[in-house]
Amino acid sequence: MDIKIRIERTEDYRKTEEVVRSAFEPEVFSDEKEHLLVNRIRKTEAFVPELSLVAENNKQEIIGHILLSKVKIINEKKAVDSLALAPVSIISEYQNIGIGSLLIKAALSAAKELGYQSVIVLGHQDYYPKFGFQPASNWGIKAPFEVPDEVFMAIELTEDSLADVSGFVHYSEAFS
Template identity: 65%
Template structure:
C-alpha cells in the first residue's frame, strides 16, 4: 500500500482525532480517550508540531497518526529532556500492513533531525524492541506510576544519550488530567 507520511496540518486535527478514536475503539487495554489526550497535548507546551505525523492513503485521507511530545526525566535537581511516544494509531482496516512501523521510524528520524536524544514509551513488550527500545530500568529510569518493567521502555536516538541519566519520567499536565 502506498502511503505518505508528513507532519499533521492543523486543518486535519478533527480527522486525526477520529482516526485515533477508531484505532483504539476495540483495543482491550485502552480507556478510549487517546484522541482526547492528543487534543490536550496539542494545547500544551509539550506539543512539537513537527513530531505530530500523519499517514495518508492515496486519497489523502488520514489513516494513521503518531505523536512525540516533550517530557523530562527528573532525578532531584537534575532534569533531562526527552520525548514520549504516545499514541501511535492506525485505523483497523489498515493495521498489520506496516503503517505503524513506518510512522514510528519516521517520527524517530524527525526527532533526531530536530536534535532530540531519547524517547520513552509505555507499550507492548514484544512490539517496540524491534525499533531499538529497551526496558527503561536498564538506565534506572522509572515511570511515575505502577507499570510492568517490560512495558516501560526507552530508546537512545543518539548513542549514549542516556548515559548517566536516571530518575522518574515527568509527563506534561496533558497526560495527568
C-alpha cells in the same frame, strides 16, 4: 500500497482525532480517550508540531497518526529533556501491514533531526524492541506510576545519550 507520511496540519486535527478514537475503540486496555489526550497535548508546551505525523493512503485520506511530545526525566541532581511516544494509531482496516512501523521510524528520525536525544514509550513488550526500545530500567529510568518493567521502554536517538540519565519521567499535564 502507497503510503505518505507527513507532518499533521491544523486543518487535520478533527480527522486525526477521529482516526485515533476509531483505532483504540476495539482495544481491551484502552480507556477510549486517547483522542482527547492528543487534543490536550496540542494545547501544552509539550507539543512539538513537527513530531505529530500522519499517514495518508493514495486517496490522501488520513489513516494513521503518531505523536511524540516533550517529557523530562528528573532525579535529585538534574532534569533531562526527552520525548514520549503516545499514541500511535492506525485505523482498523490498515492495521498489521506496516503503517505503524513507518510512522514510528519517521517520528524517531524526525526527533533525531530536531536534536532530541531519547524517547520513552509505554507499549507492547514484543513490538517496540524491534525499533531499538529497551526497558527504561536499563538506565534507571522509572515511570511515575506502577507499570511492569518490560512495557516501559526507552531508546537513545544519539549513542550514550542516556548513559548518565536516571530518575522518574515527568509527563506534561495533558496526561493527567
